[in-house]
Amino acid sequence: MSALLHGGWEWIMAQRWLLAVLIAMGFALAFAIPEYNLFNKYIQLVMMYVGINIILTVSLNLVNGYMGEFSLAHAGFMAVGAYTAALLTQKVIPVAAHPALFPFAVLAGGLVAAILGLIVAVPSFKIRGDYLAIITLAFLMIVKSVIENIDTIGGPRGIPGIKRLTTLPWVFFWVVVTVWVVRNFVYSKYGRGVLSIREDEIASDLMSVNTRRVKFLAFMLSSFFAGIAGGLFAHLLQFISPRVFDIIKTTDILIMVYLGGIASIAGSILGATVYTVLLELLRPSTVAAMLSWLPEVIFDPLNEHFIQHLGVWRMVIMPLALVLVMIFWPRGMMGLREFRWFVPKRDLAAHHPLTAREKKHGIPNDH
Amino acid sequence: MTTLSEGIVYWLQQMLNALQLGSIYALIALGYTMVYGILTMINFAHGDVFMVGAFFCFLAAVYLGLPFVPTLLLTMLGAALLGVVLERLAYKPLRNAPRVSAIITALGLGIFLENFTLALAPYPKHIPALLENVTWNLGGVSLSSLQVLIILLSLGLMFLLDYVVHRTPVGMAMRAISWDKTFVPLMGVPVDLIISVTFAIGAGLAGAAGVMYGLAYPVIDPYMGIMVGWKAFISAVVGGIGNIRGAMIGAFILGGVEIMVTAFFPSTYRDFVAFTLLLLLIVVRPYGILGQPRMQKV
Numbered sequence A: 001m002s003a004l005l006h007g008g009w010e011w012i013m014a015q016r017w018l019l020a021v022l023i024a025m026g027f028a029l030a031f032a033i034p035e036y037n038l039f040n041k042y043i044q045l046v047m048m049y050v051g052i053n054i055i056l057t058v059s060l061n062l063v064n065g066y067m068g069e070f071s072l073a074h075a076g077f078m079a080v081g082a083y084t085a086a087l088l089t090q091k092v093i094p095v096a097a098h099p100a101l102f103p104f105a106v107l108a109g110g111l112v113a114a115i116l117g118l119i120v121a122v123p124s125f126k127i128r129g130d131y132l133a134i135i136t137l138a139f140l141m142i143v144k145s146v147i148e149n150i151d152t153i154g155g156p157r158g159i160p161g162i163k164r165l166t167t168l169p170w171v172f173f174w175v176v177v178t179v180w181v182v183r184n185f186v187y188s189k190y191g192r193g194v195l196s197i198r199e200d201e202i203a204s205d206l207m208s209v210n211t212r213r214v215k216f217l218a219f220m221l222s223s224f225f226a227g228i229a230g231g232l233f234a235h236l237l238q239f240i241s242p243r244v245f246d247i248i249k250t251t252d253i254l255i256m257v258y259l260g261g262i263a264s265i266a267g268s269i270l271g272a273t274v275y276t277v278l279l280e281l282l283r284p285s286t287v288a289a290m291l292s293w294l295p296e297v298i299f300d301p302l303n304e305h306f307i308q309h310l311g312v313w314r315m316v317i318m319p320l321a322l323v324l325v326m327i328f329w330p331r332g333m334m335g336l337r338e339f340r341w342f343v344p345k346r347d348l349a350a351h352h353p354l355t356a357r358e359k360k361h362g363i364p365n366d367h
Numbered sequence B: 001m002t003t004l005s006e007g008i009v010y011w012l013q014q015m016l017n018a019l020q021l022g023s024i025y026a027l028i029a030l031g032y033t034m035v036y037g038i039l040t041m042i043n044f045a046h047g048d049v050f051m052v053g054a055f056f057c058f059l060a061a062v063y064l065g066l067p068f069v070p071t072l073l074l075t076m077l078g079a080a081l082l083g084v085v086l087e088r089l090a091y092k093p094l095r096n097a098p099r100v101s102a103i104i105t106a107l108g109l110g111i112f113l114e115n116f117t118l119a120l121a122p123y124p125k126h127i128p129a130l131l132e133n134v135t136w137n138l139g140g141v142s143l144s145s146l147q148v149l150i151i152l153l154s155l156g157l158m159f160l161l162d163y164v165v166h167r168t169p170v171g172m173a174m175r176a177i178s179w180d181k182t183f184v185p186l187m188g189v190p191v192d193l194i195i196s197v198t199f200a201i202g203a204g205l206a207g208a209a210g211v212m213y214g215l216a217y218p219v220i221d222p223y224m225g226i227m228v229g230w231k232a233f234i235s236a237v238v239g240g241i242g243n244i245r246g247a248m249i250g251a252f253i254l255g256g257v258e259i260m261v262t263a264f265f266p267s268t269y270r271d272f273v274a275f276t277l278l279l280l281l282i283v284v285r286p287y288g289i290l291g292q293p294r295m296q297k298v
Helices: A002-014 A017-036 A041-066 A074-092 A095-121 A129-149 A168-186 A189-199 A201-206 A211-237 A247-260 A265-281 A284-290 A296-305 A307-328 A345-360 B006-039 B046-062 B068-094 B099-120 B145-167 B169-179 B191-216 B224-239 B244-264 B267-284
Strands: B135-138 B141-144
Touching (some): A017 A041, A017 A168, A041 A168, A041 A189, A041 A211, A041 A247, A041 A265, A074 A095, A074 A129, A074 A247, A129 A247, A129 B224, A168 A189, A168 A211, A168 A265, A189 A201, A189 A211, A201 A211, A247 A265, A247 B099, A265 A307, A307 B099, B006 B145, B006 B224, B046 B099, B068 B191, B141 B145, B169 B191
């Protein structure tokens, strides 16, 4: 049975055209779901948060997973993107032009975040490891502090009443763009450079990898997509303040990256989805709705003694589950592995002899 | 005694406040730096151990009605136990796992401790005054007995730790393990025990910091450990992570910078100036003040 399942999975992963079909279906669904209300508003909202979290996770994985640094600045880039986009739609772009110009506001947020990403990349030339982690943490705190001290953009009060312009198709579009760009980058010449920096920076420098340019590009791409996610997030939550983008937000993204596994796009997609959905599933109202088919004799006491208290305890259960996952599964769900869909054909071909040998010796291969 | 000029009095007063804040940071930073020195792992749950320490202090002072000294000892013991339990249950299984798994586990444990405390104690708690606070006036500088106690007690604990690490067999074992993990066990050093002792000492010091923080700033809540913990971590890095004396120096520098910024600028600039200085310092001295650059071999 399990061999059959495994074989089936192998077969699906080998059909590369399926990915294109899935993306097309995804787009069709992204337009259809809000149009015909196929799911209720709450599920649509969760889907959009899942999408935004996938963008954040995949882009952070580029620096923390593929390049092997430990950046804590992702929420800072997200804040920059969110504030740029929100200020553009609130103060610059007239209301009538909102739907047409909203994508450009998001794009502008991403670009500003990318420029700041370059600034963080510069110290990373000299500094590595925990010290670079501190620099990124300092960057996050400085961004937060600067926003708090500029009164014209709301200071510590933030920007309330942002128009809700983020829609499911836009989120899906940016998820596809993020995955596509990061995947192509990782399997490009520069991507090899990124991987070689993770394995050994000095050696890769000696092998004539231009580590500075590679780091510039990686940090810029990563922060660009964090800024995009921030813009989408601001126009979904409809309220942003410096407190939204604090160290706790970064911790959330880190957890999604390492839960999914480093250096894996598939892992990041899975990690972000599983984490976001599980947190939503543990909400009292969701659990109550899921168990409402139970007879009243069982449901009522369960509801009264257990489900109603879940609100406080879900943030206790979740990190505990994370710790257990890390202990029994230290590489996360897909650490250093990848769906074959995302791997270019020439790489699969390069690995083929190895795969054949693994099969012969009965070593399970990595898909 | 002639009164000093106002400027100097203000400076002295702020220096005193800086010493108080710096000693609390230092006690927490020591835990970070000791664990890093021995396992090269950042124990991000450490700031939350400090928070739990403050809550232990609250429990001992309010529910058991204990006076200061037993409260302090009980809190340190409780925090040390918590540290050992975390190490044994969560970090030990991950000792040979990829480094990031341990970091994420630590982050997860931190969130767990915060929210577990929040679930049990939903509202901020107020620690009662355990000691009679006397304020002396020395030529315009007001000096409270609480401040003196916090500074002296912290310095005492730091010197004790310095003695333990540099002059006792346990300390020698710690330094040996941080030097080399492959051959030291072959010399008969009980590695697991020494690592647990390290966690116990670090967490106990964080517990003591929790008591002192609770006495100096009596309102405690489950999220108080986050910022204080990160700042203590920064202190440890500024001093050169893994270096115990460096952590103390870094903590006093950070405490000093924070207090001075608040004294001379609007207080909302505190984090901005403190973190910018930190950034510059790391760019100029990437290994911290007392840290040694490690040779990287290819």
